[in-house]
Amino acid sequence: METAEIRRRWLAYFEARGHTVVPSASLIYDDPNLLFVNAGMVPFKPYFLGEQQPTWDRATSVQKCVRTGDIEEVGKTSRHGTFFQMNGNFSFGDYFKEGAIDFAWGLLTTSQADGGYGLDPELLWPTVFRDDDEAYALWRDRIGVPEARIVRRDEEDNYWSMGVPGPGGPSSEIFYDRGARYGAAGGPAVDEDRFMEIWNLVFMQDELSAFRTKSDFDIRGPLPRRNIDTGMGLERMASVLQGKDNLYEIDEVYPVLAKAAEMTGRTYGAKSGHAATSSHPDDVHLRVVADHIRSSLMLIGDGVTPGNEGRGYVLRRMLRRAVRAMRLLGYRDHALPQLLPVSKDRMKASYPELETDFARISQIAYAEEDAFRRTLDAGTTILDTAVTKAKKQPSPQLSGDAAFQLHDTYGFPIDLTMEMAAEQGVQVDEAGFRFLMQEQRDRAKADAKAKKSGHADVGVWTELLSLGRTDWQAYEHLSVEASVVGLVRDGERQQELEPGATGQVVLDRTSFYAESGGQIADSGDIVTDQGVLKVLDVQRPVKGLVVHTVQVQDGPVRVGEQVQAKVDPGWRVAACQAHSGTHVIHAALRQVLGPSALQSGSYNKPGYLRLDFAWGSALSPETRSEIEEVANLAVRKDLPVSAQFMTLPEAREWGALALFGETYDEQVRVVQIGGPWSRELCGGTHVAHSSQVGALTLTGESSVGSGVRRVEAFVGMDALHYLAGERAMVAELSGLVKVQPAELPARISELLTRVKDAEREIAKLRQQQVLAGAGDLVAGAKDVFGVRYVGHDAGAASADEVRALVLQLRDQLGDATPAVVAVTGVSKDRPVVVVATNAQAREWGVRAGDLVKVAAGVLGGGGGGKPDLAQGGGSDAGKTGDALTRVEHTVGETVTAR
Structure with a gap:
C-alpha cells in the first residue's frame, strides 16, 4: 500500500x-x-x-x-x-x-x-x-x-x-x-x-x-x-x-536513494550485506541524500529559503549536506536537478502544490547548490593554504580553530576538511573542532531555552483573554468608544498607569490595526477623560487579544475607564497605500517574470514597501522598468479592490495566493485587486480602488539569499518626494556641467573618461619622478658587512610605484656582489614597504620575506613574500625611517651570524 x-x-x-x-x-x-x-x-x-x-x-x-x-x-x-x-x-x-x-x-x-x-x-x-x-x-x-x-x-x-x-x-x-x-x-x-x-x-x-x-x-x-x-x-x-525495514526504503523516500546510487555507481547495502542496519559510509551517505532532499523539497515548498539564520540555516545545511554526501560518493556534477524532481514526483500525490510550484522550488534549490559549489571551490583554496602551513610543522596537523573557521565561516564541512587534509598527509585536530562545535551548540541551546521560557509570558494575556476577545473593528472604523479591560507593565497586571509610564493597554474593542502580514501597526492615540495615551505599537500576543503598547502623556489611566481609540487618519491612508501597493508589485512581478516569482516575505509601512520573491538572478534595468510600468498602469486603471471571507479550500479553488509561513483560520480573507489579476489571502488594510495607491517607484533590487530577490519601492506622496529629489539632483548636475538633462549621461561619461585619462597620466609622471633618482640611490648604496644596501623613503607613493622602484634599483645593483633594496612609501595615509634581494644576498642567507616582516612589524602591520621579493604594510606612517633602519640592522645581523 x-x-x-x-x-x-x-x-x-x-x-x-x-x-x-x-x-x-x-x-x-x-x-x-x-x-x-x-x-x-x-x-x-x-x-x-x-x-x-x-x-x-x-x-x-x-x-x-x-x-x-x-x-x-x-x-x-x-x-x-x-x-x-x-x-x-x-x-x-x-x-x-x-x-x-x-x-x-x-x-x-x-x-x-x-x-x-x-x-x-x-x-x-x-x-x-x-x-x-x-x-x-x-x-x-x-x-x-x-x-x-x-x-x-x-x-x-x-x-x-x-x-x-x-x-x-x-x-x-x-x-x-x-x-x-x-x-x-x-x-x-x-x-x-x-x-x-x-x-x-x-x-x-x-x-x-x-x-x-x-x-x-x-x-x-x-x-x-x-x-x-x-x-x-x-x-x-x-x-x-x-x-x-525502515523509512528509507518506503515508496516516498527510496526512489531518491536509488537515483543517487545510480548517479554515483554505488549499490545500496552491497558492502554490508544488510542495507537497513549498515553503517558503511556509502550507505550512510545515500540515506542522508534521500532524507535531506525530501525535507528540503517540503521546506522550500512551505516558503523557507536558504540563509544563515534560523529556518533558512537549517534548510541550507540540509541542502549542502545532501550535495556534500553526493560529492563524498564521488559525484562532482550538479546533483539536485536529477534528485529533486524524483522526490517531487513521489510526494505530489499527497501534496499536489509541489508540482504546480516546482519552478520556484527548484530555482531556489539549484541556486543554493551553485552557491555551495562556489563555497567548496573557495574553501578548497583556503584549506590548501592552511594545509601547506600545517605541513611545515614537525607533526603536521590542521588546528581545530582552522577547521572550525572553514566550517562556520565558509560552510566547509568537517568530514570534507578531514578527507582532503588526509590526502595531503595532514591530520585535523578533530577534538579541538568538536570542542568549538559543542560550545556553539551550548550557546544555541541556552538561547533556545531562553526563548522557550517566553511561553510563560503569555500567561498574563491568557488571563485577559478569558475576560473576552477584543472586538476588532480596524476594517470598519478609525475611531471607536471602548473600555479598558486590562493594564500591564513589566509583565504584571496593573490597576493604573501613571503619567510618563510605558505599558500595555487591552480594550474591549479597538480600531487599531495590529502588526501582521508584513504591515506594521497603526499609529494614533487612546484618549481618556484625563489625558492622552500615545500608541507606540499594537500586537496580538495570543489569538483573539489585541494589545496596545502606549506611553501615558497625560493621565493616569485606570482599568474600567471609558476611552476613545483614535487611529491617525493620515497614517492609515498611507499604510493602506503601501499594503495595496505591495499586492500590485507582487502581481506585476508575476505578470512580467512568470508565476514562479512568488512572494516569500514583505514589509510595508506608510510610504514604503519591500517585497522578497523567488528568483535566481538580478533584474536588468529594462525588467525593473517594465515591472514599474505594469504596476503604475494597474494603478492608473483604477482597479476595484475588494475583500471577502471564505473557507481555505474555497480560496484555493478560487486561485488565491497564500503567503508562506502564515497561519490561517478555517475562514480566510481574500483581497483582490482587479479580480484574478491580484488575488491573495491577506488580513491587512487596503485602499478601495487601485488609483488611491498613487505613484509607485522602485528604488532598489538586491539579493537576500540563494534564489531570493528583494525589491523596494516608495508609494504615494513618498514616491513623488523621491522623484522630486531625483529631479532636483539631475537639475543640479546639469547646471554644474552646463548641459541639458537629456545630455547629462553622455557628458558625465565624457568627464569620467577624461578623469581616468588624467589619472593615468599623473600616475605615469609620478612613477617617472619616483624612478628618476634611482641612479643616485645606487651610487649612494651602503656597505653592510659586504652587502650593498639601499634603503629609501619614497614619500607619497603607491605600492605599485614602490615596487617598480625596488625592482629597478635591484637591477641596477646587479649580481656581482650581494645586494638588498628596501623602499617605503605612503598611500592614503597607510605605509607600504617592499624589499628585494639579489641571488648573491640570498646565498648569504638574506631573504626578502624575513626582512619585510621586520619592517612591517615596526610599521604596526604585517607582510610576507618570497626570498627574492616581498611586500608588507602597516598603520603608522610616521615610522618609515625606523623601519628602514631596522631592515639595515637585520641585514648586518644575518650576515655576521653566517
Missing part, C-alpha cells in the same frame, strides 16, 4: 466517523518556541491550552513535521529522519479513552478490502501508564487483547506533557511485532526494534502545576474538559504495510 493511500485511508476513516478534516498547517508555524512544526498536535495547541475555542468537537489531520535536533545522526541509523508526517485524531471534550481505543483498533485491524490497514491483531501490543487501570481494562475487556500483551510502563514512556505547566495525561502506545529477525521476544519493554511503536494515544485529563522533569511533575487536578490527542507516524506505518 503506497504512502499516499495510507494517508487517504486515515482521513477517510475518521471523516466517516464525524471528524472534521483539518489540512496540514505549514511547516513554518507562528510559535516563538518552535523553528518548525515538530508534532501533529502543534496546530491544535491553542485549543489544548485554552487560548482558543475550537469550532469542532472532533478533528483529524495528517500534519507535515520537521525535527532537526539530531540532524548529525541522520543516515547513521534506520530511525533518524528530519521530515515526517504525523496522522492524528483529536477530541475536544467529546469522546475519551474508550472512543480513542475503539477508533485505533478498528482502523488497524479492519481488512484492507473494507478500508482499514489489515494488521494481524495477534501482532499488536498496547502499553498503558502504570496507574491507568481504566485503559488497561478497555484493552483487556473491550478489545480482547490478552493480558500478556498489555504492558504497564512508567512516566518516562507513558505519560505526556508539553514540558511546561498546562495539560497532561497518561498515554497508551500501540506496538507492532515485526518478527524474530528484528530482535528478542517479550514485547516493547524488551526490544523496541522488533516491537515498533506505530500509534500513541494521549488521554489529556490532568492539569499540571509544576514540571521539573519528564517523570517529576505536580498534578493540580483534573482538566475542566478532557481531550484526546493521538499520533501515528505515517512513514512507520508505510514501512509496516510495505514490508520494508
